[in-house]
Amino acid sequence: xxxxxxxxxxxxxxxxxxxxxxxxxxxxxxxxxxxxxxxxxxxxxxxxxxxxxxxxxxxxxxxxxxxxxxxxxxxxxxxxxxxxxxxxxxxxxxxxxxxxxxxxxxxxxxxxxxxxxxxxxxxxxxxxxxxxxxxxxxxxxxxxxxxxxxxxxxxxxxxxxxxxxxxxxxxxxxxxxxxxxxxxxxxxxxxxxxxxxxxxxxxxxxxxxxxxxxxxxxxxxxxx
Ligand code: CMP
Numbered sequence: 001x002x003x004x005x006x007x008x009x010x011x012x013x014x015x016x017x018x019x020x021x022x023x024x025x026x027x028x029x030x031x032x033x034x035x036x037x038x039x040x041x042x043x044x045x046x047x048x049x050x051x052x053x054x055x056x057x058x059x060x061x062x063x064x065x066x067x068x069x070x071x072x073x074x075x076x077x078x079x080x081x082x083x084x085x086x087x088x089x090x091x092x093x094x095x096x097x098x099x100x101x102x103x104x105x106x107x108x109x110x111x112x113x114x115x116x117x118x119x120x121x122x123x124x125x126x127x128x129x130x131x132x133x134x135x136x137x138x139x140x141x142x143x144x145x146x147x148x149x150x151x152x153x154x155x156x157x158x159x160x161x162x163x164x165x166x167x168x169x170x171x172x173x174x175x176x177x178x179x180x181x182x183x184x185x186x187x188x189x190x191x192x193x194x195x196x197x198x199x200x201x202x203x204x205x206x207x208x209x210x211x212x213x214x215x216x217x218x219x220x221x222x223x224x
Pocket of ligand 1: 069070078080081082088089092130134
């Protein structure tokens with residue numbers, strides 16, 4: 001089985017045999033870049049685990065502005081909120097690259113949770129981590145300036161998608177500058193200015209849908 005799946009919260013507490021059985025009961029679906037998995041407000045009937053690729057989770061305001069809640073990668077799970085608290089999807093999920101997902105229907109999940117406190121515990125832990133991160137983002141929105149938030153977003157994207165190279169960490173985030181701005185919660189102009197400033201200081205090198213972090217230490221310091 002793919003390592004990312006094996007390490008997904010849903011699978012962590014299962015032994016090999018149970019993992020294989022769960023994997024077999026899930027449906028594998030492929031998406032191309034830009035394809036919508038589900039939209040905010042849709043009725044939710046399954047949760048997803050990312051096997052390969054990247055998913056952005058976003059919401060749209062009444063006047064049409066978009067905001068990104070998170071960018072998820074292999075092994076991460078989404079679509080569980082409307083399962084634990086039945087109701088419409090709280091965000092739109094869109095593939096940022098070619099992406100392979102495993103889907104598990106809500107009714108199929110029930111039996112995996114009953115009698116397996118370990119699985120429920122792992123899911124609770126994933127939810128708690130998400131709440132922790134969301135709270136942190138909320139206080140950053142209130143207390144940090146835009147360059148600080150941009151630095152933090154870059155460091156977080158590096159944690160998820162960074163690849164060590166001789167000259168730094170190469171982070172292929174697959175986000176446009178507009179999407180990066182939506183993730184940071186600021187205008188594209190202000191975010192571009194912060195990025196240009198970091199590039200000029202040689203902390204980063206910008207590339208289309210990717211960034212090379214040349215000075216992680218300074219960037220991390222700027223993110224605090
Ligand atoms: P659901 O509401 O079914 O569909 C949208 C999904 O986005 C939701 O489940 C969660 O899995 C995910 N999601 C919602 N809010 C956040 C957040 N703040 N951070 C990360 N993921 C989120």
